[in-house]
Amino acid sequence: MASRYLEPDIERRPRAAMTRWQLERLREQLRHAGSHSPFYKRKFKAAGVKPARVRSLDDLHHLPFTTKDELKENQATRPPWGDLLAVPLADVLRVHLTSATTGRPLAFLDTREDWYGFYHSYARSLYAYGVRKTDVVMAAFSYGPWIGYWSGFYAAQDLGCLVFPVGGLSTDQRLDALLSYPITVLGCTPSYALFLAEQAAKKGLDLAKDTKIRITWHTGEPGASIPATRARIETAFGAKAYDLPGLTEIAAWGFECDARSGLTHVHEDYCYPEVLDEQDRPVGPGGRGELVFTSLYRKAMPLVRYRTRDVVQVADRKCPCGRTLIALEGGVLARLDDMKKVRGIIVYPRRVEELVRPHAEVDEFQIVFRRREGLDEVLVRIDPSPSLSLEERARLSDRLADSLRTGLGLRASVEITEPGALPRWDHKAKRVVDERSEVPF
């Protein structure tokens, strides 16, 4: 029987052996960063720590955190690359930019081996979904400086798949390719998957029937780990959809497997994970906290204790697939940067999506945080399916208001727009609008 693991010796490695391996790699990375990266030399000295004193994985907590703001500030004050770089620039092969909501994006550099590590971890994820060399793969991300397109493309090629390049193509051209060639696997953001399906429906096409897609994978946003969003994508494509969480600065770090048990495995041989509570103490199985990664493979920009701002929950159960890699319950549960407070209650956009998506008559939505007469409120704008009558729209509005009140613990207003009125997203969606000029928290 064919293996369900690309690298069984790593994916099923006994814990003691994994710990030994991680510690060896960690010590080598710290030695490298501490002696070749001016940024880390300064940082370790300022914190009064000596990386050589790290003799166990637990000792890692003596070292300082690294934040994205710190890296951006480092590149702003020492343009263009900053001084995190721990290899000669001539040894660098790739540059990717992170997507930035404010300021200049972070430029991230990789050596040849670093880049191999990034796309090979990604390939291991694709294999876990069931992608094999007999597949024809379309990575429908934009061709540009972002890592999404390149890593998806190289990962599929790493498995020996035939890769159909569509980075620079329009949505119509991509639909045409899906209909004309035997493409069996599609990778894109979850928002784009839904957009593709909607565009196809407008042309009278049924992607589930008219294409050969059997697996889709989704990254850039957490949508595919939200059950109702995933179900919508799976119905539209007649395929199995998988979530692939990743970070340009770390790795394509996690994956769901074909056991589909709701767990996300972490490539902990590439990046050592810590999950820390609000006081920065490690949480145990079942606990939630911020995910912090130390890279165990990247040499050009070797990040130590990098705060991802992603909230995750450590699994307290084993996955039936037999992998021993650490697992998280349900992928990335929230982004700390996306957290909003409304009348003292915390609202995450992902939670709103979890509540909105089960309503099949909703084609698109938008979340608006605004202030009316001194009081903060949440407004959810709904772009309804064109087939709804005015009465059905009113009923949908009532049902949604109920779901939101119960699910968020506060009253949210619902507004139904004309069908097609809200923006559609061909990359990462920007569904949140915060109109409050000042936030009182």
Ligand SMILES: [Zn+2]
């Ligand atoms: Zn599994």
